[in-house]
Amino acid sequence: MPKVLNPILPGFNADPSILRVGSDYYIATSTFEWFPGVQIHHSKDLANWTLVTRPLSRKSQLDMRGNPDSCGVWAPCLTHDGSKFYLVYTDVKRKDGSFKDTHNYIVTAEKIEGPWSDPFYVNSSGFDPSLFHDEDGKKWFMNMLQDHRRRPRSFAGIRLQEWSEKEGKLIGPWKTIFLGTELDLVEGPHLYKRNGWYYLLTAEGGTGYEHAATLARSKDIWGPYEVHPKNPILSSTSAPLAPLQRAGHADIVDSEDGKTYLVHLTGRPITQNRRCVLGRECAIQEAYWADDDWLYVKNGPVPSLSVELPAARDDTAYWAEQHYTFSATDGLHKDFQWLRTPEPERIFAVQDGALELTGREAIGSWFEQALVARRQTHFSYDAETVVDFAPLDERQFAGLTAYYCRFNFFYLTVTAHADGKRELLILTSEASWPEGRLKFPIAEPVSIPQEGKVRLALSIRGKDLQFSYSLDGAKELTKIGPVFDASILSDECGGHQAHGSFTGAFVGVAASDLDGLETKARFDSFTYRPVKHESDRYEVRGW
Known part of the structure; x- marks a missing residue:
């Protein structure tokens, strides 16, 4: 056999x-x-x-x-x-x-x-x-x-x-x-x-x-x-x-x-x-x-x-690039899940060729947050999305996240400064249990035009995570922020005592509106691309 x-x-x-x-x-x-x-x-x-x-x-x-x-x-x-x-x-x-x-x-x-x-x-x-x-x-x-x-x-x-x-x-x-x-x-x-x-x-x-x-x-x-x-x-x-x-x-x-x-x-x-x-x-x-x-x-x-x-x-499907598009006819692909709520219509809708998230509570909320993601199933991969989002201030943010729980996530967001000017900002709580606080400074925010879609991407190679982005449909991505330690997206760093964290790393999209205005963020597509990388002690030998 x-x-x-x-x-x-x-x-x-x-x-x-x-x-x-x-x-x-x-x-x-x-x-x-x-x-x-x-x-x-x-x-x-x-x-x-x-x-x-x-x-x-x-x-x-x-x-x-x-x-x-x-x-x-x-x-x-x-x-x-x-x-x-x-x-x-x-x-x-x-x-x-x-x-x-x-x-x-x-x-x-x-x-x-x-x-x-x-x-x-x-x-x-x-x-x-x-x-x-x-x-x-x-x-x-x-x-x-x-x-x-x-x-x-x-x-x-x-x-x-x-x-x-x-x-x-x-x-x-x-x-x-x-x-x-x-x-x-x-x-x-x-x-x-x-x-x-x-x-x-x-x-x-x-x-x-x-x-x-x-x-x-x-x-x-x-x-x-x-x-x-x-x-x-x-x-x-x-x-x-x-x-x-x-x-x-x-x-x-x-x-x-x-x-x-x-x-x-x-x-x-x-x-x-x-x-x-x-x-x-x-x-x-x-x-x-x-x-x-x-x-x-x-x-x-x-x-x-x-x-x-x-x-x-x-293993053909396992190593294949997964490019997800969104249509009302097909609905949300079965690879995706969301957190906690049995009323998904309050946090997302698949319509008009996009996944539309309704900004709710902050990322990491135990009640109602708009976060839709799929499992990380490879030690190394690329992920990207295209988002259309018009925040009014710093309490509205949406983007791409590598997520384990409220204590451990990396999040590249389209948000705005207090003056309403759009910018890219990285948010992470990186192993901050039990406080669950954001870590600052991570990287200086990047000013972006007030209108237009933004391509957001991340690459994980073993334990290393790098965010990047592009504007105006540019094919070439620009790195943003430092290289993060993605290995904290694990049970061993999940914010609990020994034997207390039980899930796994996800990657997906999220939106929050802490002003309570239910601002929408539209995502045109989502791509998950497995990568065979020399840093992986398991996958270099072939799956």
């Missing part, structure tokens, strides 16, 4: 849940504060994947306005009971400090493309929910249990309770069936049944460089569960130089020909600071059941960069 390089879903695609229905494979991944919620990719061969839907797409399903960075939709679980799909997810409203507000829901659909139902509320006792369909028809709901009294950790084990679809609620007793191991921070449960055993796969060690996947089993669903004799079954902790780091939070699938595979999140660090600018990505490993009825990862527990899969991967 051909060898395929990991990750199979590059860029921010964390907490994978995998499912096979017939000859179709599906992977659901977390989206956190980005709307619509949950990404579901489809494949026929485990190597080539296509985004088919983001099912949480309306206000009745998900409203994240006010959710802090890296909150929102955590760890979806996608299952099928033979007649329909079930998607379980958490909407996290608070995660920092002693308390976590974590609301768990279930939505269903007969087809993966939807329509997906309005949510059934389940509980709020913890996060990373999962649904298991037993052979007798019973459905079992699990989540990690949150206990704010525990010190120093609030992870209190995996809780199990029966879910009644008829009644639309949890019924009967609940029990904490697994307390985890010495690796600590047990979460991300998935339950399976094989040869009379119930197998419980969990994530442990946090989501940083100590992350791991743990397997336990029991003859009774209620336990007690014995831990795998060679726990953990997957982790990069023992191999700090391995190309795939932060490996954990996994799920298992059997192929049609009887092979077993494990998908898991991973990160590929760059720079001496080991920063994962592409966020937590999705990788796959071949696994096998041994004579002792335990699952082992082939060549594990350290994940392999390449794995044999049923088909080779076609």
Whole structure:
């Protein structure tokens, strides 16, 4: 079989849940504060994947306005009971400090493309929910249990309770069936049944460089569960130089020909600071059941960069330039998402051949900001757009941004001085947690004519970011500002304590109007151009 390089879903695609229905494979991944919620990719061969839907797409399903960075939709679980799909997810409203507000829901659909139902509320006792369909028809709901009294950790084990679809609620007793191991921070449960055993796969060690996947089993669903004799079954902790780091939070699938595979999140660090600018990505490993009825990862527990899969991967689209145009007929391209709000009509419209953003709150707002962006999926790339914007003063600004969260972004804006004269100005909060302040001076503003479109561009080569621009349709770009350290657009610099930042770098367009006048900014197009660059330790060998 051909060898395929990991990750199979590059860029921010964390907490994978995998499912096979017939000859179709599906992977659901977390989206956190980005709307619509949950990404579901489809494949026929485990190597080539296509985004088919983001099912949480309306206000009745998900409203994240006010959710802090890296909150929102955590760890979806996608299952099928033979007649329909079930998607379980958490909407996290608070995660920092002693308390976590974590609301768990279930939505269903007969087809993966939807329509997906309005949510059934389940509980709020913890996060990373999962649904298991037993052979007798019973459905079992699990989540990690949150206990704010525990010190120093609030992870209190995996809780199990029966879910009644008829009644639309949890019924009967609940029990904490697994307390985890010495690796600590047990979460991300998935339950399976094989040869009379119930197998419980969990994530442990946090989501940083100590992350791991743990397997336990029991003859009774209620336990007690014995831990795998060679726990953990997957982790990069023992191999700090391995190309795939932060490996954990996994799920298992059997192929049609009887092979077993494990998908898991991973990160590929760059720079001496080991920063994962592409966020937590999705990788796959071949696994096998041994004579002792335990699952082992082939060549594990350290994940392999390449794995044999049923088909080779076609990387033509991965390396192709993506030039996005905007038409009302086609709407916004599926590569793009926005932040938090289920009312996108308040922040953007695709009309008259342009993406029109309505200036709302400042970039980095947790409520309503007009920012539309796509994932960074390459270590090096160019991006550019053309904007038509007529600001009245310094409180109105729009332009091109490389964005991680409110604490970490780079933003080349068309704005105006207090006297109303248009200018280009770079704004960045560059690792300013917890203040979230802009850093000045960055570069002297550049005066530009009062009217006319402006071409804005940025280039990232590994950790280096350079902005540039041009006026009056000029083909040649002029550099503006210094070379920035783009590696701060990473979980390791995401403005939170350890294990607290969970997304990945995006690039896109934004507009703000702090005068409250809803000034519009029009973007004619957007281009994302992957670049193979010698500074990239992964991509110089070919994808």
